[in-house]
Amino acid sequence: MLEKLRAGGKTTVYTRPLARLIEQLQRLPGVGPKTAQRLALHILKRPETEVQALAQALVEAKKQVGFCTQCFHLSAEPVCEICRNSNRDRQTLCVVSDSRDVIALEKTREYQGLYHVLGGVISPMDGIGPEQLHIEPLIRRVSQQQIQEVILAIAPSIEGETTTLYVGQLVKPFTKVTRIAFGLPVGGDLEYADEVTLARALEGRRELQ
């Protein structure tokens, strides 16, 4: 019942169920052999109910969480909580590439409008064209609903810029289109900011009131 398992460059022996658990944990991002072993040995020390709870949470999250049919944000229901929230401003759409961007923006507690998750950025290198993203549904929303403003909040990588410009052009005919500001991060130091960021900061300068 032993299994050779690559770990830290050496082959070590674990009893099989432990080896299997370590193997599985190693599939997680940022979890190497050492971390996987530490996690596995920790788990063996926990009460069975707690381990069951973790296993169940994994399966249920995967089973129940899908995408909102309106904004494509992660949701356990056909329409996500944000889209269903009547207190939110339904005339403003914030376009992001990924659900984690929605979560990040929600954490700021600043934004009260709705979202639209593209599900990625245009990247021909990776075979991701506009048709692989949720751009068509966005156009539909913007053309059919009363949208006052579409805020493009896509990180300014080369692919991100392409996506921003592409989506911007398509949405402009229907509504006002803005994009979030790029510049020196708060608490950031000019000395250590890269040229591109500084250039953006200059370009985005505003008159003092």
Added chain:
Amino acid sequence: MLEKLRAGGKTTVYTRPLARLIEQLQRLPGVGPKTAQRLALHILKRPETEVQALAQALVEAKKQVGFCTQCFHLSAEPVCEICRNSNRDRQTLCVVSDSRDVIALEKTREYQGLYHVLGGVISPMDGIGPEQLHIEPLIRRVSQQQIQEVILAIAPSIEGETTTLYVGQLVKPFTKVTRIAFGLPVGGDLEYADEVTLARALEGRRELQ
């Protein structure tokens, strides 16, 4: 279906199954809110079969892995693979405090004897006395079996030293007792070694052959 969840000092919103998964993942050692979110979002992107495999590995490892009745190392059978391995030297016992020490020693591929896992170290502060550890079974093994040498391999903390001395005294009447060497780690630099380690290195000096 939303749940407020403390994360990075801010309360954020996740759809409930996702919130539950993040909560569960945060119970793991070294996993904070940010890592838990990253892991959870990664898991949602994986195929269901893969998530099922992880969940199953968790439950099965917890269910199947217990302790070897002879050496108290982690084992899926009553007697662990090491104790059952007829190629190993059954006259040498290496006494360690934890199963992860067995794994570490096995990785060196240097040791061919058997082990005995105490399950901790004597620590009155934590209410851990000799009776909480597997010391009695060790004495039984040493007194009833043909043991030529007992190697004490317990980390030299205050509790570790106490345990080493305590166990050493009990085992001495039956067999030869040694302890692993402490000193400058290989690749270590005198300049950066702490006084205690250096003192141990001096104390443990050997004549050049």
